Amino acid sequence: MSTIKEIQAKTILTRSKIPGADYCLNPYVGCLHGCRYCYASFMQKFTDHSEPWGEFVDVKTNAAELLEKELKRINKGSVIISSVTDPYQSIEAEHRLTRRCLEILKDTGLSVSILTKSPLVLRDIDLFREFKDLEVGLTISTDSEDIRKLFEPAAPPIELRIKALKQLHSEGIRTYAFIAPLLPMNPERLARRLFPHVDMVLIDRMNYTYKTRMIYNAPYQKARLKVRASGKRYNKSNFPCIGKLRPLVGVLDKKHGLEKWLDRGFTEEIIQRLRRVLEEKEVVLC
Numbered sequence: 001m002s003t004i005k006e007i008q009a010k011t012i013l014t015r016s017k018i019p020g021a022d023y024c025l026n027p028y029v030g031c032l033h034g035c036r037y038c039y040a041s042f043m044q045k046f047t048d049h050s051e052p053w054g055e056f057v058d059v060k061t062n063a064a065e066l067l068e069k070e071l072k073r074i075n076k077g078s079v080i081i082s083s084v085t086d087p088y089q090s091i092e093a094e095h096r097l098t099r100r101c102l103e104i105l106k107d108t109g110l111s112v113s114i115l116t117k118s119p120l121v122l123r124d125i126d127l128f129r130e131f132k133d134l135e136v137g138l139t140i141s142t143d144s145e146d147i148r149k150l151f152e153p154a155a156p157p158i159e160l161r162i163k164a165l166k167q168l169h170s171e172g173i174r175t176y177a178f179i180a181p182l183l184p185m186n187p188e189r190l191a192r193r194l195f196p197h198v199d200m201v202l203i204d205r206m207n208y209t210y211k212t213r214m215i216y217n218a219p220y221q222k223a224r225l226k227v228r229a230s231g232k233r234y235n236k237s238n239f240p241c242i243g244k245l246r247p248l249v250g251v252l253d254k255k256h257g258l259e260k261w262l263d264r265g266f267t268e269e270i271i272q273r274l275r276r277v278l279e280e281k282e283v284v285l286c
């Protein structure tokens with residue numbers, strides 16, 4: 001059972017440290033997708049929630065009003081929606097904060113980049129068409145639905161995300177796939193599934209391994225449980241009980257050899273294999 005709370009935010013646009021984006025716009029605090037690797041869980045300290053990350057969301061009910069006010073002092077640049085939440089997580093269907101913010105942004109001349117894991121983004125295609133400079137990205141970190149279930153348990157299936165990219169692209173919207181964090185996958189198969197539907201692909205490896213190391217190491221865990229004890233940033237409240245995941249982890253380890261996916265040399269090879277297929281298809285890579 002998730003906790004959804006309506007709040008009044010103090011600001012809505014924040015300066016961005018993400019390359020290519022001047023501002024971040026996050027209509028929600030928290031994210032019901034609850035990805036196990038999510039770096040944004042640090043946002044919990046700005047809330048009064050004690051629930052685990054993935055089980056609460058604060059809805060910034062005044063997001064659109066704040067945006068209108070803050071845009072009075074900004075007339076150029078780029079905005080990413082979102083950086084620490086998913087703007088099209090399921091509650092957006094009811095609250096429509098992302099849509100209301102987009103309705104305001106479309107007349108500003110700011111360039112807008114949307115990043116989500118949800119096919120709910122298709123609801124706003126009518127609005128996207130009204131922008132001069134807008135792109136929509138879907139995060140697709142693996143081609144394996146079992147791996148997706150392990151790392152992104154409450155996020156929409158991979159197939160639905162690819163279908164969303166396909167529809168957006170076919171409707172003339174500029175699209176990108178965000179392959180990050182790189183999860184166990186068949187790189188050639190993923191690249192071939194993506195390339196017809198995207199203008200650009202961004203790739204990044206798993207940078208926050210302190211959150212997922214227990215999963216990768218679980219099959220070898222007896223000797224390695226020290227990792228848990230020594231991981232200073234390990235936060236039990238943000239981490240699922242590995243006990244429940246053990247059967248799934250065991251099956252996936254046999255298939256993918258999970259631990260090697262923590263090795264930088266190995267993941268670099270995977271990135272090169274993705275790049276080779278995508279470059280052949282003339283997809284722009286970042």
Ligand code: SF4
Nearest residue numbers: 031033034035038085
């Ligand atoms: S969808 Fe993004 S913000 Fe939401 S839990 Fe997953 S990684 Fe975090």
